[in-house]
Amino acid sequence: MFNLEKLNAKQREAVTTLGGPVLVFAGAGSGKTRVLTYKIAYLVTEVGLPPENILAVTFTNKAASEMKERVQHLLPEIDTGRMNVGTFHSISARLLRREIHRIGYTPDFTIYDQADSRLLVKQVINGFSLDLKQYDPGSIQTLISRLKNNLESPDSFREAGSGYRDKIIGNIFQQYQETLKENNAVDFDDLLLLPLLIFEKFPERRQVYQQQFQYVLVDEYQDTNRPQFEFVHALSSEHREICVVGDDDQSIYGWRGADIRNILDFEDAFGESKLIKLEQNYRSTKTILEAAHAVITKNVHRKEKKLWTENSDGRKITVLENNSERHEAGTLVSALRWNDGREYKLSDYVVLYRTNAQSRPLEDEFRKSGIPYIIVGGVKFYDRKEIKDVLAYLRVLVNPLDSISLERIINFPPRKLGRTTIDRLKALAADENIPLYEAIPKAAKAGAGIRQQKALAGFYHLMKDLRKRLQECTADDLIRLLIERLELENYYLEQAANDGVERWSNIIELVSSVSEFQENNPEKGIKEFLEEVSLLTDIDRWNDSTRAVTMMTLHSVKGLEFPVVFIVGLEEGLFPLQRSSEDDKELEEERRLFYVGITRAREKVYLSYARTRRRYGGEALEMMPSQFIGDIPAELLDIRMTRTSRRFSDERNPRKVYLPKPSAVKSTKVTQINEGEFVFHKLFGKGRVVEVRGSGEEAKLTIAFTGGVVKKLIAKYANLRRLSKY
């Protein structure tokens, strides 16, 4: 229950200090989440502030719901559902749904992800008849995003710019922004910028929100960018009731526009403030903290502080030296097996790497060894083509002005509306100055000079019909109806390409996630589902209750903790990255990233590197161990030289097959399985049951897995998970 005695003196000070801005420097593992939750509880019970008047910004949605839960636990009698807790992006999205009509969008606006934005940039570049090689959509999109994060407009950029190219890019920027609006769409940056625009144009709206959010709390403040700072500032600079929590040593998003000055110059921006430092660490061993400190103090630009702990010395940090990236994966698996069942469960481990591409050799080895693992991030479910296609239908149903999504689906599944027809349709829309969607019925009429009238009319009627159901149907009914109408099952399963089965089972998974959403949020609809999907962070999609080893990038692991941490690929050029090691500022950020990695560990850290590494599957490059290993005092390290001759993952060198203990893998007992059902197998992945012999757990199943692998398995041992029927 809520009791301030449970806090240390500094934490208590952070919780109870009110009446002006508070900046909490919270070192890794110093209990900052505790401080934030207690502070909210304190505001509600001691200050009497209604929960709906509190705004708390977190870095992930997962952190937001955890925070709500923890407050609920402290104060069972209050309704935490009324609190405003979320990421900057989700809070802004919610605000925009209510306010965006003031600046010429409708509340049905679509949120474009990076891929959508890039497509739009590409269209704009094409529209200007520019060469895509000279004007690369990807890099121009990155540039536009950076400009927006610096609060620059096309005009200010063109003025500041020097040459011809800058003028052109300014034009692309402007056209991009205008087209977004025509599409009734916003990109990730707009989510932060448009509320600022509304506050500026309608000061009375700003006042409304200032009054609503009487106390503002921000977590991970060191990673806020300029628009986020402006947002917080706009809301709280009048009442000055704000508390931000952060750690300059953990600032790792500089490349995304995060401005470390936000935290270092906090007092300049908000006026006289209380500064509180939390330096007692409750998470890690002394060894881990000492190592982390030795590394981070190499940074010149940081506030002086030193974490300390009452925890034990703990074990030394193990350094694993390997021949190659495959060897590294093998060593990792051995280390896991060595520990497994003795002290730790699989979910106690996290494997961290600098780049997503590094997960591949690890995955191969884990799969071979039968060790369950989960990857956070990487190629995302919602980025898969088949998923984006279906989502694009839903988006157009909600927002027909979204021409990016419309173009995506107009010929999916193929209905003979190819390049030519789409170009003519676009020309018609441009001539008549109407949205693409409205051009479809016109084009479908005789005399418009477009051949594929029937196909166009068919598509239009389909959409019109589905749109009628939008109001009356639940979200999951709508998506089922859609899939039926599109005959997607036939489309995927009859495809010659052998990934049809996998694609179809992904669609089924999408349907069940809509169902789940609808179940959890009976009052919400497809619109809210789409919003949630586009604003989920990688961590939000992670199910940490699974009995499996987790793998993710060092960026994703921020804010989390694990008993055992492996950091792999510690080689010069990879971590730190080549391009970052050439610039002092960037090298400092790499170092902070390493610091974040080490300080996630409660008990044990493994650092690993490979003497050679293959990139792009090409030749193996000679690598040098990362300087970060050398920065750690030798007495904290236990260096394991592995035998140089042994080759891992070698067919001629078979190893014992790892059999998970019954308790290690929780199987959802699949009682009766029928032909045609989709199942998931730990080793082989997704598959379709093509034959069943016998019944119950003795049944012999023939399963066609994705990638063309066909296996005969006995139901009892196969440990299958059923992919829900749609």
Next chain:
DNA sequence: TAAGGGCTGATTTTT
């Protein structure tokens, strides 16, 4: 218009 084959360039990190 659809589909398949071959070529090329990419790996930082993410809402």
Next chain:
DNA sequence: TCAGCCCTTA
């Protein structure tokens, strides 16, 4: 290695 792009062919 591999995904995305362009080109060819049916």
